[in-house]
Amino acid sequence: MKDLASLCYELVNIPSVSLDEAGIADYVESILQRAEHLSVVRIENNVVATRRDVGPIRYMVAGHLDTVPPSPGYSVGRKDDRIYGVGASDMKAGLAVMIGLALDPANTSPTRYLFYAAEEIERSQSGIFQVERQWPDALAVEAAILMEPTGVSLEAGCQGTMRARLTIAGKRAHSARPHKGINAIHRSGPFLQRIAAEDQRSVELDGCTFREALSVVRIGGGIANNVVPDQVELTINYRFAPDRKTEAAFAYLVSLFEGLMDQELGDSLVLVDSVDGALPNLSNELLDRLSRRVNAKRAKLGWTDVATFFDRGIAATNYGPGDPELAHSAGEWVAVDEIYRAFEVLSEVLAN
């Protein structure tokens, strides 16, 4: 097995923006097929490698092959024990660790390694569902570790995320006579102030603090430079702690705008899409071992496929090399020592 830093560097050098993962899937598949102790299955651009001859498979280690689009002007590089490039942190460093674990003949843990496509885009396109459709019990394990970047801390569970569209209405008029109309943009002021002033919930679950977040991520309105606008649309992103499900989360949003909404005028709040989060669920034996070994535990504030496992009753957590704050940022990089640290920790935890 080659060294993991070079492996990570090679993976970063293979572009794999979502829906364009054939090249990286070929590369991963060809490396894994060399190991006789692995059974390797290719499903579209997803690769599943399972340890042979160790009895029933109990664990899964999973990571996505795709990246967000690269930022212009940033290239791949290696310098001062760092590897630079889009996907370095999210999550090709994690993929290198997974390949290292899978190829290690000394690692006899009953584990399946899932390399999947299209995680960074609209959820219904995710490779995890392609695998499940063709191999219904591929995910049927006791516990899963998602190798999302966590800075080799344990980031437990994940928050739900919801998108809602708030339409604020008005009445058109010529801007020389605005008193004949109702300016929808002016009306949006109190809505924005209420959102900005809202004290977000912090929820403690299994010793992890989930800090909710409510952000207006888009706003748009206006017809012409001399017309009082009759509509503004706001897109709200609400990240909600896993003690709430979509229904309760949306009910909270509705209650937030009480007294401001004028349905007769045409105001509306519509749920566009939502996906529930996942509870930390660290009572599982493997995750408990990982939690005690890592010794730094916090809540995952973003949404990850931990929720997909949670949905299926499978304990799962996020753990991997790479700073989560650098994910999707222009100058993304990963520290080489985190790659080796994650490999060492997981080798130990899976072995026990």
Next chain:
Amino acid sequence: MKDLASLCYELVNIPSVSLDEAGIADYVESILQRAEHLSVVRIENNVVATRRDVGPIRYMVAGHLDTVPPSPGYSVGRKDDRIYGVGASDMKAGLAVMIGLALDPANTSPTRYLFYAAEEIERSQSGIFQVERQWPDALAVEAAILMEPTGVSLEAGCQGTMRARLTIAGKRAHSARPHKGINAIHRSGPFLQRIAAEDQRSVELDGCTFREALSVVRIGGGIANNVVPDQVELTINYRFAPDRKTEAAFAYLVSLFEGLMDQELGDSLVLVDSVDGALPNLSNELLDRLSRRVNAKRAKLGWTDVATFFDRGIAATNYGPGDPELAHSAGEWVAVDEIYRAFEVLSEVLAN
């Protein structure tokens, strides 16, 4: 001379959206050329008709040939003493009155009739400037009447209009960790509330009340559904009374946002364009006569070419058939009796 209602109906039947005025200019030119008491000059798609043999020209009656684009589903028609169609009120009824006045051999007032193109679009393209470039003293009169729709009231002067761009800044972050950034959309709330709460000035000039208006006419911001946005842009339209010029009007806007602007973060307020208004200026003999004859006088809240004359030291006012509230509206129409009333009033006022 044919009847003015039929003439208006024919004019409404000739499409003349801005920059497509050749057809209507041909039509107007050919009618006016039949009158031997007129000297008719064509300059691009503008037509200038001047009364011959009455000594120095003292007055101008002016109207634009173009219209805004028609609203889909509305057609030209005549019913119950109304003429329907885009431009009926703004301002083909006025053009019919102008043609009636110009063709009337009994009307010996020293008057020039200006039919000009491209008034409804960006000001630098206006036909009034094309005429002036080729015939520098074409506008050199004592007083001018703009036949914009005023419902046969006198609408004196006009307000200035300014467009300013307010940029509200923030700092990008992942929407799962908004506390790492600054949400520019959230920051726009207090700006909008200050604009909405502002008590607009009402200024009395020459017995006319100019009611100022401040409207946000466009808003836009946002990067992606999972990113805290770092910028919002607002377009503000400020209609200011003619006792203020652009500089003072913009200074007022700047002062309005005092204490909210954070220039270090990247907030800015930029003047995009502005055109001053015009004082009522009713001391001129012709306009005073019109004012006393009409007996219903108010301020023009929109901007019209009255300001272009005012700029050149020429007294000017708005007076014409057609409801100004119907201008640019989908079901635009004009009452036939207003056409005849305007013709009667102006015949009398110009004759005296």
